[in-house]
Amino acid sequence: MTASRARLAGSTALVTGGSDGVGLEIVRMLADAGADVIMPVRNRAKGEAAIERIRETVRDARIVLHDLDLARLDSVDALTAGLREEAAIDICVLNAGVVLLGDRRRHLTADGFELHFQTNFLGHAALIRGILPLLERSRARVVVQTSIAAARARIDWNDLNGARRYSPYRAYAASKLALSLFGLELARRSGRITVNLSHPGVVPGTAIAAPVRALLPQDLVNWAVHRVGNAPATAAQTAFDAATSEADAPVMFAPSGPFGLWGAPVPRAPFRRFLDADAAARVWREVDRLLS
Incomplete structure:
Protein backbone atom coordinates (compact mmCIF):
# COMPACT_ATOMS: atom_id res chain seq x y z
CA MET A 1 0.00 0.00 0.00
CA THR A 2 1.36 3.42 -0.87
CA ALA A 3 1.50 5.85 2.01
CA SER A 4 -0.13 8.61 -0.04
CA ALA A 9 -7.72 2.08 5.52
CA GLY A 10 -10.36 0.52 7.73
CA SER A 11 -13.13 0.76 5.13
CA THR A 12 -14.83 -2.01 3.18
CA ALA A 13 -15.69 -1.76 -0.50
CA LEU A 14 -17.77 -4.03 -2.71
CA VAL A 15 -17.15 -4.08 -6.47
CA THR A 16 -19.17 -6.12 -8.96
CA GLY A 17 -17.51 -7.16 -12.20
CA GLY A 18 -14.06 -6.92 -10.64
CA SER A 19 -12.38 -9.91 -12.23
CA ASP A 20 -11.18 -8.24 -15.41
CA GLY A 21 -10.95 -5.02 -17.42
CA VAL A 22 -11.99 -1.76 -15.79
CA GLY A 23 -13.46 -3.57 -12.79
CA LEU A 24 -10.14 -5.24 -11.96
CA GLU A 25 -8.44 -1.85 -12.00
CA ILE A 26 -11.12 -0.40 -9.71
CA VAL A 27 -10.47 -3.20 -7.22
CA ARG A 28 -6.72 -2.61 -7.53
CA MET A 29 -7.09 1.12 -6.78
CA LEU A 30 -9.39 0.58 -3.80
CA ALA A 31 -7.10 -2.10 -2.36
CA ASP A 32 -4.06 0.12 -2.90
CA ALA A 33 -5.84 2.88 -0.99
CA GLY A 34 -6.22 0.53 1.97
CA ALA A 35 -9.78 -0.74 1.60
CA ASP A 36 -10.82 -4.31 2.28
CA VAL A 37 -12.53 -5.33 -0.97
CA ILE A 38 -15.42 -7.75 -1.41
CA MET A 39 -15.37 -9.03 -4.98
CA PRO A 40 -18.46 -11.01 -6.02
CA VAL A 41 -17.74 -12.99 -9.20
CA ARG A 42 -19.56 -15.37 -11.51
CA ASN A 43 -16.39 -17.36 -12.27
CA ARG A 44 -14.38 -18.12 -9.12
CA ALA A 45 -11.27 -19.28 -11.01
CA LYS A 46 -11.25 -16.01 -12.95
CA GLY A 47 -11.65 -14.11 -9.70
CA GLU A 48 -8.71 -15.92 -8.09
CA ALA A 49 -6.56 -15.14 -11.14
CA ALA A 50 -7.57 -11.46 -10.85
CA ILE A 51 -6.48 -11.35 -7.22
CA GLU A 52 -3.10 -12.79 -8.18
CA ARG A 53 -2.69 -10.07 -10.82
CA ILE A 54 -3.64 -7.34 -8.34
CA ARG A 55 -1.19 -8.64 -5.73
CA GLU A 56 1.65 -8.31 -8.23
CA THR A 57 1.43 -4.55 -7.63
CA VAL A 58 -0.51 -4.35 -4.34
CA ARG A 59 1.11 -7.07 -2.27
CA ASP A 60 -0.97 -6.51 0.84
CA ALA A 61 -4.31 -6.32 -1.03
CA ARG A 62 -7.13 -7.67 1.13
CA ILE A 63 -9.72 -9.09 -1.25
CA VAL A 64 -12.42 -11.65 -0.51
CA LEU A 65 -14.29 -13.51 -3.24
CA HIS A 66 -18.01 -14.24 -3.14
CA ASP A 67 -20.15 -15.99 -5.72
CA LEU A 68 -22.58 -13.87 -7.75
CA ASP A 69 -24.44 -14.27 -11.01
CA LEU A 70 -26.49 -11.12 -11.56
CA ALA A 71 -28.54 -12.98 -14.17
CA ARG A 72 -29.99 -15.17 -11.39
CA LEU A 73 -31.99 -13.53 -8.63
CA ASP A 74 -31.47 -16.52 -6.36
CA SER A 75 -27.72 -15.92 -6.64
CA VAL A 76 -28.19 -12.27 -5.67
CA ASP A 77 -30.34 -13.32 -2.72
CA ALA A 78 -27.69 -15.80 -1.55
CA LEU A 79 -25.00 -13.11 -1.71
CA THR A 80 -27.01 -10.50 0.17
CA ALA A 81 -27.92 -13.03 2.88
CA GLY A 82 -24.21 -13.66 3.45
CA LEU A 83 -23.26 -10.00 3.34
CA ARG A 84 -25.66 -9.09 6.12
CA GLU A 85 -23.06 -10.46 8.53
CA GLU A 86 -20.60 -7.76 7.44
CA ALA A 87 -19.96 -4.99 9.95
CA ALA A 88 -20.02 -2.35 7.22
CA ILE A 89 -19.90 -1.69 3.51
CA ASP A 90 -18.61 1.82 3.02
CA ILE A 91 -18.31 1.81 -0.78
CA CYS A 92 -20.38 -0.13 -3.32
CA VAL A 93 -19.40 0.05 -7.00
CA LEU A 94 -22.01 -1.28 -9.43
CA ASN A 95 -19.62 -2.03 -12.26
CA ALA A 96 -20.57 -5.43 -13.68
CA GLY A 97 -22.34 -5.52 -17.01
CA VAL A 98 -22.93 -7.44 -20.19
CA VAL A 99 -23.10 -6.13 -23.75
CA LEU A 100 -23.90 -8.34 -26.71
CA LEU A 101 -23.75 -5.87 -29.57
CA GLY A 102 -22.68 -8.51 -32.07
CA ASP A 103 -25.55 -10.88 -31.23
CA ARG A 104 -28.98 -9.98 -32.61
CA ARG A 105 -30.71 -12.78 -30.72
CA ARG A 106 -32.68 -11.87 -27.62
CA HIS A 107 -31.46 -13.81 -24.59
CA LEU A 108 -33.63 -14.44 -21.54
CA THR A 109 -32.36 -15.25 -18.07
CA ALA A 110 -33.55 -18.13 -15.90
CA ASP A 111 -35.83 -15.59 -14.22
CA GLY A 112 -37.43 -14.69 -17.56
CA PHE A 113 -35.89 -11.25 -18.07
CA GLU A 114 -33.91 -9.97 -21.05
CA LEU A 115 -30.21 -10.52 -20.29
CA HIS A 116 -29.01 -6.90 -20.46
CA PHE A 117 -32.00 -5.74 -18.41
CA GLN A 118 -31.35 -8.18 -15.56
CA THR A 119 -27.54 -8.27 -15.51
CA ASN A 120 -26.91 -4.57 -15.86
CA PHE A 121 -29.91 -3.22 -13.97
CA LEU A 122 -32.33 -5.48 -12.12
CA GLY A 123 -29.69 -7.71 -10.55
CA HIS A 124 -27.88 -4.66 -9.22
CA ALA A 125 -31.14 -3.19 -7.94
CA ALA A 126 -31.83 -6.46 -6.09
CA LEU A 127 -28.32 -6.36 -4.62
CA ILE A 128 -28.81 -2.82 -3.32
CA ARG A 129 -32.22 -3.66 -1.86
CA GLY A 130 -30.76 -6.71 -0.13
CA ILE A 131 -27.97 -4.81 1.61
CA LEU A 132 -29.73 -1.46 1.99
CA PRO A 133 -29.77 -1.48 5.83
CA LEU A 134 -26.03 -2.20 5.81
CA LEU A 135 -25.33 0.60 3.35
CA GLU A 136 -27.42 3.06 5.34
CA ARG A 137 -25.79 2.06 8.61
CA SER A 138 -22.39 2.72 7.02
CA ARG A 139 -23.48 5.98 5.34
CA ALA A 140 -22.07 4.37 2.22
CA ARG A 141 -21.12 5.81 -1.13
CA VAL A 142 -22.65 3.94 -4.05
CA VAL A 143 -21.09 4.33 -7.48
CA VAL A 144 -23.17 3.59 -10.58
CA GLN A 145 -21.05 2.74 -13.60
CA THR A 146 -23.01 4.30 -16.42
CA SER A 147 -22.38 4.67 -20.15
CA ILE A 148 -22.57 7.34 -22.81
CA ALA A 149 -25.05 5.01 -24.50
CA ALA A 150 -27.53 5.94 -21.76
CA ALA A 151 -27.44 9.62 -22.71
CA ARG A 152 -29.93 9.12 -25.54
CA ALA A 153 -31.57 5.89 -24.38
CA ARG A 154 -35.27 5.33 -23.89
CA ILE A 155 -37.00 2.80 -21.67
CA ASP A 156 -40.03 1.10 -23.21
CA TRP A 157 -42.13 0.57 -20.11
CA ASN A 158 -44.54 -1.64 -22.06
CA ASP A 159 -41.83 -3.91 -23.45
CA LEU A 160 -39.06 -4.13 -20.85
CA ASN A 161 -37.93 -7.49 -22.20
CA GLY A 162 -37.78 -6.37 -25.82
CA ALA A 163 -40.26 -9.03 -26.92
CA ARG A 164 -41.80 -6.86 -29.64
CA ARG A 165 -38.79 -4.88 -30.80
CA TYR A 166 -35.30 -6.00 -29.86
CA SER A 167 -31.92 -4.42 -30.53
CA PRO A 168 -28.89 -5.35 -28.39
CA TYR A 169 -27.67 -1.75 -28.41
CA ARG A 170 -31.07 -0.39 -27.33
CA ALA A 171 -31.31 -3.06 -24.65
CA TYR A 172 -27.84 -2.23 -23.33
CA ALA A 173 -28.44 1.53 -23.40
CA ALA A 174 -31.83 1.23 -21.68
CA SER A 175 -30.38 -0.99 -18.96
CA LYS A 176 -27.70 1.59 -18.21
CA LEU A 177 -30.26 4.39 -18.16
CA ALA A 178 -32.47 2.40 -15.79
CA LEU A 179 -29.56 1.70 -13.43
CA SER A 180 -28.52 5.36 -13.43
CA LEU A 181 -32.08 6.51 -12.68
CA PHE A 182 -32.38 3.88 -9.94
CA GLY A 183 -29.15 5.09 -8.35
CA LEU A 184 -30.23 8.72 -8.34
CA GLU A 185 -33.63 7.79 -6.93
CA LEU A 186 -31.83 5.85 -4.20
CA ALA A 187 -29.98 9.04 -3.31
CA ARG A 188 -33.30 10.96 -3.16
CA ARG A 189 -35.00 8.41 -0.95
CA SER A 190 -32.17 7.71 1.47
CA GLY A 191 -30.70 10.46 3.56
CA ARG A 192 -27.82 8.22 4.58
CA ILE A 193 -26.39 7.08 1.21
CA THR A 194 -24.47 9.18 -1.31
CA VAL A 195 -24.73 8.08 -4.95
CA ASN A 196 -22.31 9.20 -7.64
CA LEU A 197 -22.17 8.28 -11.31
CA SER A 198 -19.08 7.15 -13.17
CA HIS A 199 -18.76 7.22 -16.96
CA PRO A 200 -15.46 5.53 -17.91
CA GLY A 201 -15.39 6.75 -21.49
CA VAL A 202 -14.52 4.58 -24.44
CA VAL A 203 -12.23 1.69 -23.53
CA PRO A 204 -11.15 0.03 -26.82
CA GLY A 205 -10.24 -3.31 -25.24
CA THR A 206 -13.62 -3.97 -23.61
CA ALA A 207 -16.64 -5.94 -24.77
CA ILE A 208 -18.68 -2.95 -25.92
CA ALA A 209 -15.95 -2.10 -28.43
CA ALA A 210 -15.55 -5.66 -29.76
CA PRO A 211 -18.05 -5.44 -32.66
CA VAL A 212 -16.42 -2.19 -33.80
CA ARG A 213 -12.95 -3.71 -33.59
CA ALA A 214 -14.07 -6.62 -35.76
CA LEU A 215 -15.00 -4.25 -38.57
CA LEU A 216 -11.75 -2.27 -38.61
CA PRO A 217 -8.26 -3.03 -39.93
CA GLN A 218 -5.91 -4.14 -37.15
CA ASP A 219 -3.59 -1.16 -37.73
CA LEU A 220 -6.49 1.21 -37.12
CA VAL A 221 -7.51 -0.73 -34.02
CA ASN A 222 -3.96 -0.48 -32.66
CA TRP A 223 -3.96 3.27 -33.30
CA ALA A 224 -7.31 3.69 -31.58
CA VAL A 225 -6.17 1.76 -28.51
CA HIS A 226 -3.22 4.13 -28.06
CA ARG A 227 -4.74 7.42 -29.27
CA VAL A 228 -8.52 7.28 -28.81
CA GLY A 229 -10.25 6.08 -25.68
CA ASN A 230 -9.03 5.27 -22.20
CA ALA A 231 -6.87 2.43 -20.95
CA PRO A 232 -8.64 0.37 -18.24
CA ALA A 233 -6.59 2.01 -15.48
CA THR A 234 -7.55 5.51 -16.65
CA ALA A 235 -11.18 4.46 -17.05
CA ALA A 236 -11.16 3.00 -13.54
CA GLN A 237 -10.04 6.31 -12.09
CA THR A 238 -13.51 7.76 -12.74
CA ALA A 239 -15.11 5.17 -10.46
CA PHE A 240 -12.39 5.61 -7.84
CA ASP A 241 -12.92 9.36 -7.84
CA ALA A 242 -16.69 8.86 -7.60
CA ALA A 243 -16.19 6.48 -4.67
CA THR A 244 -13.94 8.85 -2.75
CA SER A 245 -15.52 12.20 -3.62
CA GLU A 246 -16.56 14.24 -0.60
CA ALA A 247 -19.45 15.90 -2.45
CA ASP A 248 -22.80 15.50 -0.70
CA ALA A 249 -24.96 15.74 -3.83
CA PRO A 250 -24.73 13.23 -6.69
CA VAL A 251 -21.89 13.96 -9.12
CA MET A 252 -21.01 12.30 -12.43
CA PHE A 253 -17.32 11.74 -13.05
CA ALA A 254 -16.41 11.40 -16.71
CA PRO A 255 -13.41 11.82 -19.03
CA SER A 256 -12.23 15.36 -19.63
CA GLY A 257 -11.57 14.88 -23.36
CA PRO A 258 -13.77 15.67 -26.38
CA PHE A 259 -17.40 14.57 -25.92
CA GLY A 260 -16.40 12.92 -22.65
CA LEU A 261 -14.97 9.92 -24.51
CA TRP A 262 -11.43 9.85 -23.13
CA GLY A 263 -9.07 11.68 -20.82
CA ALA A 264 -8.55 12.08 -17.09
CA PRO A 265 -11.78 12.14 -15.05
CA VAL A 266 -13.45 15.38 -14.04
CA PRO A 267 -16.83 16.18 -12.49
CA ARG A 268 -19.42 16.77 -15.22
CA ALA A 269 -23.12 17.50 -15.29
CA PRO A 270 -25.15 14.27 -15.47
CA PHE A 271 -26.74 13.48 -18.81
CA ARG A 272 -30.08 15.26 -19.16
CA ARG A 273 -32.09 12.03 -19.17
CA PHE A 274 -30.71 11.22 -15.72
CA LEU A 275 -32.41 14.31 -14.30
CA ASP A 276 -35.97 13.12 -15.06
CA ALA A 277 -37.37 12.69 -11.55
CA ASP A 278 -40.61 11.15 -12.82
CA ALA A 279 -38.72 8.50 -14.80
CA ALA A 280 -36.51 7.75 -11.78
CA ALA A 281 -39.56 7.29 -9.56
CA ARG A 282 -41.10 4.98 -12.12
CA VAL A 283 -37.91 2.88 -12.29
CA TRP A 284 -38.10 2.53 -8.51
CA ARG A 285 -41.73 1.42 -8.70
CA GLU A 286 -40.91 -1.11 -11.41
CA VAL A 287 -38.17 -2.58 -9.23
CA ASP A 288 -40.68 -2.91 -6.38
CA ARG A 289 -43.12 -4.64 -8.71
CA LEU A 290 -40.62 -6.99 -10.35
CA LEU A 291 -38.87 -8.03 -7.14
CA SER A 292 -41.94 -8.27 -4.91
Whole structure:
Protein backbone atom coordinates (compact mmCIF):
# COMPACT_ATOMS: atom_id res chain seq x y z
CA MET A 1 0.00 0.00 0.00
CA THR A 2 1.36 3.42 -0.87
CA ALA A 3 1.50 5.85 2.01
CA SER A 4 -0.13 8.61 -0.04
CA ARG A 5 -3.13 6.44 -0.81
CA ALA A 6 -3.87 4.87 2.57
CA ARG A 7 -6.95 7.06 3.02
CA LEU A 8 -9.40 4.15 2.79
CA ALA A 9 -7.72 2.08 5.52
CA GLY A 10 -10.36 0.52 7.73
CA SER A 11 -13.13 0.76 5.13
CA THR A 12 -14.83 -2.01 3.18
CA ALA A 13 -15.69 -1.76 -0.50
CA LEU A 14 -17.77 -4.03 -2.71
CA VAL A 15 -17.15 -4.08 -6.47
CA THR A 16 -19.17 -6.12 -8.96
CA GLY A 17 -17.51 -7.16 -12.20
CA GLY A 18 -14.06 -6.92 -10.64
CA SER A 19 -12.38 -9.91 -12.23
CA ASP A 20 -11.18 -8.24 -15.41
CA GLY A 21 -10.95 -5.02 -17.42
CA VAL A 22 -11.99 -1.76 -15.79
CA GLY A 23 -13.46 -3.57 -12.79
CA LEU A 24 -10.14 -5.24 -11.96
CA GLU A 25 -8.44 -1.85 -12.00
CA ILE A 26 -11.12 -0.40 -9.71
CA VAL A 27 -10.47 -3.20 -7.22
CA ARG A 28 -6.72 -2.61 -7.53
CA MET A 29 -7.09 1.12 -6.78
CA LEU A 30 -9.39 0.58 -3.80
CA ALA A 31 -7.10 -2.10 -2.36
CA ASP A 32 -4.06 0.12 -2.90
CA ALA A 33 -5.84 2.88 -0.99
CA GLY A 34 -6.22 0.53 1.97
CA ALA A 35 -9.78 -0.74 1.60
CA ASP A 36 -10.82 -4.31 2.28
CA VAL A 37 -12.53 -5.33 -0.97
CA ILE A 38 -15.42 -7.75 -1.41
CA MET A 39 -15.37 -9.03 -4.98
CA PRO A 40 -18.46 -11.01 -6.02
CA VAL A 41 -17.74 -12.99 -9.20
CA ARG A 42 -19.56 -15.37 -11.51
CA ASN A 43 -16.39 -17.36 -12.27
CA ARG A 44 -14.38 -18.12 -9.12
CA ALA A 45 -11.27 -19.28 -11.01
CA LYS A 46 -11.25 -16.01 -12.95
CA GLY A 47 -11.65 -14.11 -9.70
CA GLU A 48 -8.71 -15.92 -8.09
CA ALA A 49 -6.56 -15.14 -11.14
CA ALA A 50 -7.57 -11.46 -10.85
CA ILE A 51 -6.48 -11.35 -7.22
CA GLU A 52 -3.10 -12.79 -8.18
CA ARG A 53 -2.69 -10.07 -10.82
CA ILE A 54 -3.64 -7.34 -8.34
CA ARG A 55 -1.19 -8.64 -5.73
CA GLU A 56 1.65 -8.31 -8.23
CA THR A 57 1.43 -4.55 -7.63
CA VAL A 58 -0.51 -4.35 -4.34
CA ARG A 59 1.11 -7.07 -2.27
CA ASP A 60 -0.97 -6.51 0.84
CA ALA A 61 -4.31 -6.32 -1.03
CA ARG A 62 -7.13 -7.67 1.13
CA ILE A 63 -9.72 -9.09 -1.25
CA VAL A 64 -12.42 -11.65 -0.51
CA LEU A 65 -14.29 -13.51 -3.24
CA HIS A 66 -18.01 -14.24 -3.14
CA ASP A 67 -20.15 -15.99 -5.72
CA LEU A 68 -22.58 -13.87 -7.75
CA ASP A 69 -24.44 -14.27 -11.01
CA LEU A 70 -26.49 -11.12 -11.56
CA ALA A 71 -28.54 -12.98 -14.17
CA ARG A 72 -29.99 -15.17 -11.39
CA LEU A 73 -31.99 -13.53 -8.63
CA ASP A 74 -31.47 -16.52 -6.36
CA SER A 75 -27.72 -15.92 -6.64
CA VAL A 76 -28.19 -12.27 -5.67
CA ASP A 77 -30.34 -13.32 -2.72
CA ALA A 78 -27.69 -15.80 -1.55
CA LEU A 79 -25.00 -13.11 -1.71
CA THR A 80 -27.01 -10.50 0.17
CA ALA A 81 -27.92 -13.03 2.88
CA GLY A 82 -24.21 -13.66 3.45
CA LEU A 83 -23.26 -10.00 3.34
CA ARG A 84 -25.66 -9.09 6.12
CA GLU A 85 -23.06 -10.46 8.53
CA GLU A 86 -20.60 -7.76 7.44
CA ALA A 87 -19.96 -4.99 9.95
CA ALA A 88 -20.02 -2.35 7.22
CA ILE A 89 -19.90 -1.69 3.51
CA ASP A 90 -18.61 1.82 3.02
CA ILE A 91 -18.31 1.81 -0.78
CA CYS A 92 -20.38 -0.13 -3.32
CA VAL A 93 -19.40 0.05 -7.00
CA LEU A 94 -22.01 -1.28 -9.43
CA ASN A 95 -19.62 -2.03 -12.26
CA ALA A 96 -20.57 -5.43 -13.68
CA GLY A 97 -22.34 -5.52 -17.01
CA VAL A 98 -22.93 -7.44 -20.19
CA VAL A 99 -23.10 -6.13 -23.75
CA LEU A 100 -23.90 -8.34 -26.71
CA LEU A 101 -23.75 -5.87 -29.57
CA GLY A 102 -22.68 -8.51 -32.07
CA ASP A 103 -25.55 -10.88 -31.23
CA ARG A 104 -28.98 -9.98 -32.61
CA ARG A 105 -30.71 -12.78 -30.72
CA ARG A 106 -32.68 -11.87 -27.62
CA HIS A 107 -31.46 -13.81 -24.59
CA LEU A 108 -33.63 -14.44 -21.54
CA THR A 109 -32.36 -15.25 -18.07
CA ALA A 110 -33.55 -18.13 -15.90
CA ASP A 111 -35.83 -15.59 -14.22
CA GLY A 112 -37.43 -14.69 -17.56
CA PHE A 113 -35.89 -11.25 -18.07
CA GLU A 114 -33.91 -9.97 -21.05
CA LEU A 115 -30.21 -10.52 -20.29
CA HIS A 116 -29.01 -6.90 -20.46
CA PHE A 117 -32.00 -5.74 -18.41
CA GLN A 118 -31.35 -8.18 -15.56
CA THR A 119 -27.54 -8.27 -15.51
CA ASN A 120 -26.91 -4.57 -15.86
CA PHE A 121 -29.91 -3.22 -13.97
CA LEU A 122 -32.33 -5.48 -12.12
CA GLY A 123 -29.69 -7.71 -10.55
CA HIS A 124 -27.88 -4.66 -9.22
CA ALA A 125 -31.14 -3.19 -7.94
CA ALA A 126 -31.83 -6.46 -6.09
CA LEU A 127 -28.32 -6.36 -4.62
CA ILE A 128 -28.81 -2.82 -3.32
CA ARG A 129 -32.22 -3.66 -1.86
CA GLY A 130 -30.76 -6.71 -0.13
CA ILE A 131 -27.97 -4.81 1.61
CA LEU A 132 -29.73 -1.46 1.99
CA PRO A 133 -29.77 -1.48 5.83
CA LEU A 134 -26.03 -2.20 5.81
CA LEU A 135 -25.33 0.60 3.35
CA GLU A 136 -27.42 3.06 5.34
CA ARG A 137 -25.79 2.06 8.61
CA SER A 138 -22.39 2.72 7.02
CA ARG A 139 -23.48 5.98 5.34
CA ALA A 140 -22.07 4.37 2.22
CA ARG A 141 -21.12 5.81 -1.13
CA VAL A 142 -22.65 3.94 -4.05
CA VAL A 143 -21.09 4.33 -7.48
CA VAL A 144 -23.17 3.59 -10.58
CA GLN A 145 -21.05 2.74 -13.60
CA THR A 146 -23.01 4.30 -16.42
CA SER A 147 -22.38 4.67 -20.15
CA ILE A 148 -22.57 7.34 -22.81
CA ALA A 149 -25.05 5.01 -24.50
CA ALA A 150 -27.53 5.94 -21.76
CA ALA A 151 -27.44 9.62 -22.71
CA ARG A 152 -29.93 9.12 -25.54
CA ALA A 153 -31.57 5.89 -24.38
CA ARG A 154 -35.27 5.33 -23.89
CA ILE A 155 -37.00 2.80 -21.67
CA ASP A 156 -40.03 1.10 -23.21
CA TRP A 157 -42.13 0.57 -20.11
CA ASN A 158 -44.54 -1.64 -22.06
CA ASP A 159 -41.83 -3.91 -23.45
CA LEU A 160 -39.06 -4.13 -20.85
CA ASN A 161 -37.93 -7.49 -22.20
CA GLY A 162 -37.78 -6.37 -25.82
CA ALA A 163 -40.26 -9.03 -26.92
CA ARG A 164 -41.80 -6.86 -29.64
CA ARG A 165 -38.79 -4.88 -30.80
CA TYR A 166 -35.30 -6.00 -29.86
CA SER A 167 -31.92 -4.42 -30.53
CA PRO A 168 -28.89 -5.35 -28.39
CA TYR A 169 -27.67 -1.75 -28.41
CA ARG A 170 -31.07 -0.39 -27.33
CA ALA A 171 -31.31 -3.06 -24.65
CA TYR A 172 -27.84 -2.23 -23.33
CA ALA A 173 -28.44 1.53 -23.40
CA ALA A 174 -31.83 1.23 -21.68
CA SER A 175 -30.38 -0.99 -18.96
CA LYS A 176 -27.70 1.59 -18.21
CA LEU A 177 -30.26 4.39 -18.16
CA ALA A 178 -32.47 2.40 -15.79
CA LEU A 179 -29.56 1.70 -13.43
CA SER A 180 -28.52 5.36 -13.43
CA LEU A 181 -32.08 6.51 -12.68
CA PHE A 182 -32.38 3.88 -9.94
CA GLY A 183 -29.15 5.09 -8.35
CA LEU A 184 -30.23 8.72 -8.34
CA GLU A 185 -33.63 7.79 -6.93
CA LEU A 186 -31.83 5.85 -4.20
CA ALA A 187 -29.98 9.04 -3.31
CA ARG A 188 -33.30 10.96 -3.16
CA ARG A 189 -35.00 8.41 -0.95
CA SER A 190 -32.17 7.71 1.47
CA GLY A 191 -30.70 10.46 3.56
CA ARG A 192 -27.82 8.22 4.58
CA ILE A 193 -26.39 7.08 1.21
CA THR A 194 -24.47 9.18 -1.31
CA VAL A 195 -24.73 8.08 -4.95
CA ASN A 196 -22.31 9.20 -7.64
CA LEU A 197 -22.17 8.28 -11.31
CA SER A 198 -19.08 7.15 -13.17
CA HIS A 199 -18.76 7.22 -16.96
CA PRO A 200 -15.46 5.53 -17.91
CA GLY A 201 -15.39 6.75 -21.49
CA VAL A 202 -14.52 4.58 -24.44
CA VAL A 203 -12.23 1.69 -23.53
CA PRO A 204 -11.15 0.03 -26.82
CA GLY A 205 -10.24 -3.31 -25.24
CA THR A 206 -13.62 -3.97 -23.61
CA ALA A 207 -16.64 -5.94 -24.77
CA ILE A 208 -18.68 -2.95 -25.92
CA ALA A 209 -15.95 -2.10 -28.43
CA ALA A 210 -15.55 -5.66 -29.76
CA PRO A 211 -18.05 -5.44 -32.66
CA VAL A 212 -16.42 -2.19 -33.80
CA ARG A 213 -12.95 -3.71 -33.59
CA ALA A 214 -14.07 -6.62 -35.76
CA LEU A 215 -15.00 -4.25 -38.57
CA LEU A 216 -11.75 -2.27 -38.61
CA PRO A 217 -8.26 -3.03 -39.93
CA GLN A 218 -5.91 -4.14 -37.15
CA ASP A 219 -3.59 -1.16 -37.73
CA LEU A 220 -6.49 1.21 -37.12
CA VAL A 221 -7.51 -0.73 -34.02
CA ASN A 222 -3.96 -0.48 -32.66
CA TRP A 223 -3.96 3.27 -33.30
CA ALA A 224 -7.31 3.69 -31.58
CA VAL A 225 -6.17 1.76 -28.51
CA HIS A 226 -3.22 4.13 -28.06
CA ARG A 227 -4.74 7.42 -29.27
CA VAL A 228 -8.52 7.28 -28.81
CA GLY A 229 -10.25 6.08 -25.68
CA ASN A 230 -9.03 5.27 -22.20
CA ALA A 231 -6.87 2.43 -20.95
CA PRO A 232 -8.64 0.37 -18.24
CA ALA A 233 -6.59 2.01 -15.48
CA THR A 234 -7.55 5.51 -16.65
CA ALA A 235 -11.18 4.46 -17.05
CA ALA A 236 -11.16 3.00 -13.54
CA GLN A 237 -10.04 6.31 -12.09
CA THR A 238 -13.51 7.76 -12.74
CA ALA A 239 -15.11 5.17 -10.46
CA PHE A 240 -12.39 5.61 -7.84
CA ASP A 241 -12.92 9.36 -7.84
CA ALA A 242 -16.69 8.86 -7.60
CA ALA A 243 -16.19 6.48 -4.67
CA THR A 244 -13.94 8.85 -2.75
CA SER A 245 -15.52 12.20 -3.62
CA GLU A 246 -16.56 14.24 -0.60
CA ALA A 247 -19.45 15.90 -2.45
CA ASP A 248 -22.80 15.50 -0.70
CA ALA A 249 -24.96 15.74 -3.83
CA PRO A 250 -24.73 13.23 -6.69
CA VAL A 251 -21.89 13.96 -9.12
CA MET A 252 -21.01 12.30 -12.43
CA PHE A 253 -17.32 11.74 -13.05
CA ALA A 254 -16.41 11.40 -16.71
CA PRO A 255 -13.41 11.82 -19.03
CA SER A 256 -12.23 15.36 -19.63
CA GLY A 257 -11.57 14.88 -23.36
CA PRO A 258 -13.77 15.67 -26.38
CA PHE A 259 -17.40 14.57 -25.92
CA GLY A 260 -16.40 12.92 -22.65
CA LEU A 261 -14.97 9.92 -24.51
CA TRP A 262 -11.43 9.85 -23.13
CA GLY A 263 -9.07 11.68 -20.82
CA ALA A 264 -8.55 12.08 -17.09
CA PRO A 265 -11.78 12.14 -15.05
CA VAL A 266 -13.45 15.38 -14.04
CA PRO A 267 -16.83 16.18 -12.49
CA ARG A 268 -19.42 16.77 -15.22
CA ALA A 269 -23.12 17.50 -15.29
CA PRO A 270 -25.15 14.27 -15.47
CA PHE A 271 -26.74 13.48 -18.81
CA ARG A 272 -30.08 15.26 -19.16
CA ARG A 273 -32.09 12.03 -19.17
CA PHE A 274 -30.71 11.22 -15.72
CA LEU A 275 -32.41 14.31 -14.30
CA ASP A 276 -35.97 13.12 -15.06
CA ALA A 277 -37.37 12.69 -11.55
CA ASP A 278 -40.61 11.15 -12.82
CA ALA A 279 -38.72 8.50 -14.80
CA ALA A 280 -36.51 7.75 -11.78
CA ALA A 281 -39.56 7.29 -9.56
CA ARG A 282 -41.10 4.98 -12.12
CA VAL A 283 -37.91 2.88 -12.29
CA TRP A 284 -38.10 2.53 -8.51
CA ARG A 285 -41.73 1.42 -8.70
CA GLU A 286 -40.91 -1.11 -11.41
CA VAL A 287 -38.17 -2.58 -9.23
CA ASP A 288 -40.68 -2.91 -6.38
CA ARG A 289 -43.12 -4.64 -8.71
CA LEU A 290 -40.62 -6.99 -10.35
CA LEU A 291 -38.87 -8.03 -7.14
CA SER A 292 -41.94 -8.27 -4.91
